[in-house]
Amino acid sequence: MNSSPEALLRRVFGHPAFRGEQAAIVEHVAAGHDALxxxxxxxxxxxxxxxxxxxxxxxxxxxxxxxxxxxxQVEALRQSGVRAAFLNSSLDAATAQDVERAWQSGxxxxxxxxxxxxxxxxxxxxxxxxxxxxxxxxxAHCVSQWGHDFRPEYRGLTVxxxxxPDVPRMALTATADPPTQRExxxxxxxxxxxxxxxxxxxxxxxxTVTQKDNARQQLLTFLQPRAGQAGIVYCLSRRKVDETxxxxxxxxxxxxxxxxxxEAAARAANxxxxxxxxxxxxxxxIAFGMGIDKPDVxxxxxxxxxxSIEGYYQETGRAGRDGEPxxxxxxxxxxxxxxxxxxxxxxxxxxxxxxxxxxxxDALVGYCESMRCRRQVLLANFGEDYADSCGHCDNCLxxxxxxxxxxxxxxxxxxxxxxxxxxxxxxxIDVLRGSDGERIRQFGHDQLAVHGIGADLDAxxxxxxFRQIVAMGLLEVDTEGYGxxxxxxxxxxxxxxxxxxxxRKPPDKRERVRNATGSRRTAIPIDLDPADxxxxxxxxALRARLAQEQNVPAYVIFHDSTLREIAARRPSSTADLAGxxxxxxxxxxxxxxxxxxxIHLHHANTSH
Numbered sequence: 001m002n003s004s005p006e007a008l009l010r011r012v013f014g015h016p017a018f019r020g021e022q023a024a025i026v027e028h029v030a031a032g033h034d035a036l037x038x039x040x041x042x043x044x045x046x047x048x049x050x051x052x053x054x055x056x057x058x059x060x061x062x063x064x065x066x067x068x069x070x071x072x073q074v075e076a077l078r079q080s081g082v083r084a085a086f087l088n089s090s091l092d093a094a095t096a097q098d099v100e101r102a103w104q105s106g107x108x109x110x111x112x113x114x115x116x117x118x119x120x121x122x123x124x125x126x127x128x129x130x131x132x133x134x135x136x137x138x139x140a141h142c143v144s145q146w147g148h149d150f151r152p153e154y155r156g157l158t159v160x161x162x163x164x165p166d167v168p169r170m171a172l173t174a175t176a177d178p179p180t181q182r183e184x185x186x187x188x189x190x191x192x193x194x195x196x197x198x199x200x201x202x203x204x205x206x207x208t209v210t211q212k213d214n215a216r217q218q219l220l221t222f223l224q225p226r227a228g229q230a231g232i233v234y235c236l237s238r239r240k241v242d243e244t245x246x247x248x249x250x251x252x253x254x255x256x257x258x259x260x261x262x263e264a265a266a267r268a269a270n271x272x273x274x275x276x277x278x279x280x281x282x283x284x285x286i287a288f289g290m291g292i293d294k295p296d297v298x299x300x301x302x303x304x305x306x307x308s309i310e311g312y313y314q315e316t317g318r319a320g321r322d323g324e325p326x327x328x329x330x331x332x333x334x335x336x337x338x339x340x341x342x343x344x345x346x347x348x349x350x351x352x353x354x355x356x357x358x359x360x361x362d363a364l365v366g367y368c369e370s371m372r373c374r375r376q377v378l379l380a381n382f383g384e385d386y387a388d389s390c391g392h393c394d395n396c397l398x399x400x401x402x403x404x405x406x407x408x409x410x411x412x413x414x415x416x417x418x419x420x421x422x423x424x425x426x427x428x429i430d431v432l433r434g435s436d437g438e439r440i441r442q443f444g445h446d447q448l449a450v451h452g453i454g455a456d457l458d459a460x461x462x463x464x465x466f467r468q469i470v471a472m473g474l475l476e477v478d479t480e481g482y483g484x485x486x487x488x489x490x491x492x493x494x495x496x497x498x499x500x501x502x503x504r505k506p507p508d509k510r511e512r513v514r515n516a517t518g519s520r521r522t523a524i525p526i527d528l529d530p531a532d533x534x535x536x537x538x539x540x541a542l543r544a545r546l547a548q549e550q551n552v553p554a555y556v557i558f559h560d561s562t563l564r565e566i567a568a569r570r571p572s573s574t575a576d577l578a579g580x581x582x583x584x585x586x587x588x589x590x591x592x593x594x595x596x597x598x599i600h601l602h603h604a605n606t607s608h
Contacts, residue, residue: 005030005051012054012080014584016563021196027172029134030055034193036140036185042295045172046073049136050167050480054082055112058131059103062112064138067272070112070122074291076556077110077387081586086112101380115153115344124163132167135160140171141310141422143187144180150315161189169193177234178383200313200382204320205328207374208394209367211464211506214597215303216247221479222301222329223253228279229298234315236304236339238285244303245283247545257606260286267548268579275553278544286311295306295555301329305336306362309367309381322559330367334425334467338483339362362471371400371504398507404495405503408465409474413491414520415450416475419443420488425466428485429459464506474501528564535602536567546591557591570599 005026009015018026022044029035029052039045053060064070070086077084085099085108103111104126117123137160142151160169185191197322210218219233233248235241238259248255254277256270273295274282282288286306300319307310312330320326344357363381370377374393378388389396415428430437431445434452444452454462466485469475474491478484493499528536540554540563547554562582571577574592578585583592 002026002057004108005055008051008054009047010584012045012082012584012586013452014580014582014587015047016581020198022047025053025196026051028194028196029168029170030169032056034168034190035192036181036190036195037172037182038176038195038197038200039172039174040198040202041174041203041314041322043174043198045138045139045174048080048172049134050077050110052182053133053136056133056168057141058133059106059108060110060133060136061118062110062136062138063115063118063157065114065142065154066139068115069138069293070114070276072553072556074110074112075552076293079552079556079587079590080584081589082110083108084112087117088112088114096496099415100126106130109133115151115157119153119156120158124159127164132164135167135169136360137169137171137188138173140184140188141176141180143171144176144183149175150157158187158189174317175310177310177381180310191453199268200379201227201375201383202317202320203390203392204323205316205326206392206394207316207378208327208329209374210329210331210394211460211467212303212331212336213330213460215333216244216511218331219244219301219303220248220251220253222299223248223281226299226327227253229295230274230279230296231281231301232288232297232315232318233281233283233301233303233304235283235285236336240304241283243283248281248283253281254279255281255283258282258288260285260287276547278540278554286315292318293555294318294323294553296324297321297326298324299327299329301327303331305330305332305340305368306364307340307357309363309378310360312364312367313382315380322561324561330368334470337365337467337470337586338424338477341477342483352454362473365471369394369504370467371402400507401505402502403505405465406498406500408454408462409494409501409503410497411450411454412462412465412469413474413487415454415494416485416487417495418450419445422478422482422484425463425485428466429454429462432462433457433459460504466505468503469501472501518576528568532567534606535599536563536568538598538602539563539566539595542553542594546594558587566595566599570603571596572599 005023009018012049020043024046025035025037029049037045049060049062057173066090067090070088074084074086075521085102087096087099091099102108137157142149143154144150162247169190171184171190173184176184185208188359235244236263241257241259245255245257256273258267258270261378270282274280297319300316306315316328319328340361344361347354359447367377373389375390376386411432412428415432419428419431427439430440431448431451432454434455436446440446470477470485473488474494475485476488478486543554543557546557559582566579569580571580574588574596577583577589577595579590
């Protein structure tokens, strides 16, 4: 296409201007240069290769590991009038042949393909026969052997540089700490490529971490004010996914389970329902979500601790892709840490990998226990300095109160030592609080000097103490045994009175309820006059009907932000409608008359 990037952006995608470094990236790649693009989810990564694909001769090859993402992006491009297709295992042989024929005939601007298919001799030979505009390697962090999403086939993508050295390549990711960024550049031979690094901050996401008490009830308390909003709930095990989804359904929440143990058809049906129906909550293991393009996910909740900061960042990043307010809520407890440490140590990974995974878990636990601004701690793990407190996370909105806990910690450490360094926190708390239970008597722990010395603190406070001193490294988890706690080298100075300890004071009951619910947002659209809400809902109904007719997700037709702008401005002509963000020439031709008719009908119905 002979056009400027700005004109294409407006005409094809309906956006009035570039965001952040998009313009510089597009210009750089369109000129034939390589790039490494680090940009948060929702930051507009896709446009960074879609526009150069339209500006350069030939077909852009987009490497993606995810069928769901390919399908969503191709459908969204087709809605905008772009000639796009994908090749993956979801296609039957005849359809795949049609796509290949269109590609080889020069009829495609973009072709999405999985790395396994790209690396086959047959596909590589087809690449030799047609002009290639560029190679875009999406989810580039998958190349990192030490990352949370390693895909071995990504290592073979160096062939692109070797066989087609003059074709520009770009690697894109939303999740990479500094070591992973270096590995991406090295593994994909992009060390000389220009690096574009946007801030990893997602300012629209509110982060809340709360102490696990009754996780299922805490989750319900969080979800109830968010009725009618789409969201994702992550659990560690398949069994917990099934139980949590059933629990939510029993309390009137439209929830579906998703995990690798389900039949493929049922799993696909639940994902489709989440993508295409408003207000569905999917309860899932981490098998769900990578490549999910749904823009209006209003919350991501973790009822168990994730495995790493990178995993947590990527999972929470699925909320609020449309830039509107969203919540990342997590409850965690000492049991999560014990279980994850056992999983690491009992895995078949080598010692180096285990050490790395322990460090990653330590970083995440440190984030949970920190009294600093959540955003500062989170971004520091990605090598980014966030100077001021965000004023938006739980620690900023309700600053935690520190307390001088040295005496309590010494009691806890003494109890661990006196009981033989082989019991878990629940038993140790019973000893400290002076319980007369059968198990206490069975081991003779009612006769110890530490029995009852912590009766002045309630069980919830003691759970907080043990959780925090494990996070601080004063206690270690015996992962080879049954998860018992034992002293570490760092505990000696505390026991000898040479080191004081300050801990985060557990919140009182009112604070716990606030932490559970977060801000009580409703499903009413943000920044919309109440008088315009009914038109917004009428436009959503139109969008739902159009999506159902085409069997596509509603958001590939129009985002909520586009419908909200239409509701607020009430355009009366196609020329007015063309000025709305997100409506390019293709969508204007396809849907313009239907939208204007809906506005006219709504006006007629409400003016009487």
